[in-house]
Amino acid sequence: MKTPEKPTRERIVEAASKLFYGEGIRAVSVDAVAEKAGLTKRTLYYHFQSKDELIAAYLDGRDQPNLQLFQRWFRDADGEVYDKVRAIFANLATAARQPKWKGCGFLRTAAELADMPGHPAVKAGIAHKQRVEAWLRKEFFEAGAADAKSLARQVVLLLDGGFAVVLLNRDPSYMESAGDAATTLVRAALPMR
Known part of the structure; x- marks a missing residue:
């Protein structure tokens, strides 16, 4: 039985990705x-009015696959909240050891569009990073952190800093x-058990 073909828009986004x-x-x-999607440029422009719209797509x-991956690594890790945070970084280090790893697509795109802060793709990157931070804030709040908001922000800074430095040095x-560092911060912020 033949596998049904993916919808055209999905094929375009997959090729662009x-x-x-x-x-x-x-x-x-x-x-x-x-060309990668196996379509004409005219067909692509029927689904996306501009390259900017395609970049945002x-x-x-x-967005959601990356956030869900972080959440799964966190959920599947044994131990306390700080152990679960460490698992996110450990899994990212493992991913960075793969030859096709190119860092954070959101940060790389934002860097390429640094002179265009209102670009739809920059807005998509901001929204993604805010969702990651909000999810961490919720986890830290539920674990009893006194200042879950600041803690989540600090961990996001360590994540994004890690992405940048690993990409520069090629050293996971x-x-x-x-x-x-994130483990130390989270451990210090949680009530003693």
Whole structure:
């Protein structure tokens, strides 16, 4: 039995995602995305009015899967909340050891669009980072942290700093070091048991 073909819009976003993540948004043309999706440029523009709209769709498509992956790593880790936070960093370090790893797609896109703060993709990146922070804040609040808001912000800074330094140095141990720092912060912020 033949597998049904994916909807055209989904095929376009999937092709764009692979290319944008692998090569960067400015390096990839709309022609290249259309070719990878097996479509004409005209068909692509029927579904997306501009490359900017396609870039935003690429990041929107990464939002929930990335957040859910963090949540799964956290949930599946044994131990206290700080052990679960460390697991996120440990899993990111493992991912960074893969040859195709290119860092955080949200941060890389924001860097490429640094001169365009109102760009839809930058807004998508901001929204994603805010969702990660809100989720951590909720977890820390439920664990009894006195200032869950500040703690979540500090852990997000360590995550994003880890992404940046690992990408620069190509050394995943920096993500593990960021995880050590996050563990220390979270442990200190929680009530003694």
